Amino acid sequence: MKRKKKKTVKNQRLLLKRKIEKYLTKEEYYDLFNKAKASLNISKIEDKGIDVFARLINKNFITATELDFSSSYEYGKVDLVNLETLTKSLEKNTTITKLNFSKNHIREEGLTYFASIIAKNATITSLDLSLNNNSFISSKKSGLDDFGLSLQINKTLSTLNLSYNSLRKSGTEKIIKGLKGNSSIKELNLSTNIIGDKGAKYIKDLLSKNKTLTKLDISGNAFTDTGISKIAEGLAKNETLTTLDLSLNRITDQGVETIVKSLESNTTLTKLDLSYNEIGNKGAGFILLFIKEHPKIYVEIANNENISEFFKNAIISQNSSNKKFKLEPKTVVTKTVIKEDKEKYKLETQSKFLETIKEEGEEQEEVITFHIGQNKDIFLTDSEFHLELTGSYTSELPDLV
Numbered sequence: 001m002k003r004k005k006k007k008t009v010k011n012q013r014l015l016l017k018r019k020i021e022k023y024l025t026k027e028e029y030y031d032l033f034n035k036a037k038a039s040l041n042i043s044k045i046e047d048k049g050i051d052v053f054a055r056l057i058n059k060n061f062i063t064a065t066e067l068d069f070s071s072s073y074e075y076g077k078v079d080l081v082n083l084e085t086l087t088k089s090l091e092k093n094t095t096i097t098k099l100n101f102s103k104n105h106i107r108e109e110g111l112t113y114f115a116s117i118i119a120k121n122a123t124i125t126s127l128d129l130s131l132n133n134n135s136f137i138s139s140k141k142s143g144l145d146d147f148g149l150s151l152q153i154n155k156t157l158s159t160l161n162l163s164y165n166s167l168r169k170s171g172t173e174k175i176i177k178g179l180k181g182n183s184s185i186k187e188l189n190l191s192t193n194i195i196g197d198k199g200a201k202y203i204k205d206l207l208s209k210n211k212t213l214t215k216l217d218i219s220g221n222a223f224t225d226t227g228i229s230k231i232a233e234g235l236a237k238n239e240t241l242t243t244l245d246l247s248l249n250r251i252t253d254q255g256v257e258t259i260v261k262s263l264e265s266n267t268t269l270t271k272l273d274l275s276y277n278e279i280g281n282k283g284a285g286f287i288l289l290f291i292k293e294h295p296k297i298y299v300e301i302a303n304n305e306n307i308s309e310f311f312k313n314a315i316i317s318q319n320s321s322n323k324k325f326k327l328e329p330k331t332v333v334t335k336t337v338i339k340e341d342k343e344k345y346k347l348e349t350q351s352k353f354l355e356t357i358k359e360e361g362e363e364q365e366e367v368i369t370f371h372i373g374q375n376k377d378i379f380l381t382d383s384e385f386h387l388e389l390t391g392s393y394t395s396e397l398p399d400l401v
Helices: 002-021 026-034 047-058 080-092 108-120 143-153 168-179 196-209 225-237 253-262 281-293 309-321 391-395
Strands: 037-039 066-068 098-100 126-128 159-161 187-189 215-217 243-245 271-273 298-300 332-338 367-374
Touching: 002 026, 002 047, 026 037, 047 080, 080 108, 108 126, 108 143, 143 168, 168 196, 196 225, 225 253, 253 281, 281 298, 281 309, 298 309
Parallel strands: 037 066, 066 098, 098 126, 126 159, 159 187, 187 215, 215 243, 243 271, 271 298
Antiparallel strands: 332 367
């Protein structure tokens, strides 16, 4: 009886493999059944092909454990019918661990399907929904509420990337509501979401109440010293965070003083990124004294133009000489912002050693490269995408260049 069942399953797998072959490129087909990671453009797969693909996922008939569907709907609206078909199959899958749906124009309606995945799937540990074209901004009840609720009950997701989605205050509130009680997520990326000072109180709540988060990226969110004071309150109570990225904000000397005071008794943080802020020599002095007294913490201060060479060199030297901190070559991701006007940006990824990160030459259209922390997943795109940074947005965004 068991042999007959195994034979039936094998035949089903072979039949579905034959059916899906005509909908995929040779490379996609090979990767799907022979490699750990498969990248597919699902917008080019016909509806019938999506149905076959969903059945393969549902029955765990694919070899790949990491699926990359990023940029499938880069230039058009996501097909919600096909999205629902795929996500339903992922609810029952028990082999896939990493899922990337970045840059797909998934708006709040589509987010409901992902809420269902993280509520029901028990094996996915990494989910990337970044760069979804300023999608999740509604203050009314929506898929974002469902997503937040699902985060409360999920027990397996450890990495979540929601960067570049214009969450703003209302969206951040919904996400944090679910994360405060989450016991599995360790790495969270909320960078470039226009959270602002008004939304900083929700970051404070997250840091105060979450007991598992170790890495948090909230860079590029227009925090001033006012917002930083709220975040610092949460930092003072946090006992798990090891890496915090506050780069590309509007932190001044006053904000630095607030941060270091909140970290006086901290025993877990090892990396603090304060690059691309508005810190001067006074703030640099606070940092220098702080890292002398807390040798386990490395503080990045690159591209704070108001800090003198003396303090820059002193901080770099102190970071390097702290015996308890090992400065090893680590692969990091940098992103390049090209300011042609206030509406167009271009991202690229590249690997560099931590010691060699620097500002690129200004001769080519005011190009600036800045560090966003190690092992980040900002995916390559050769085309420009619109962040819609116009109108009322401009007063809330940091002046990047």
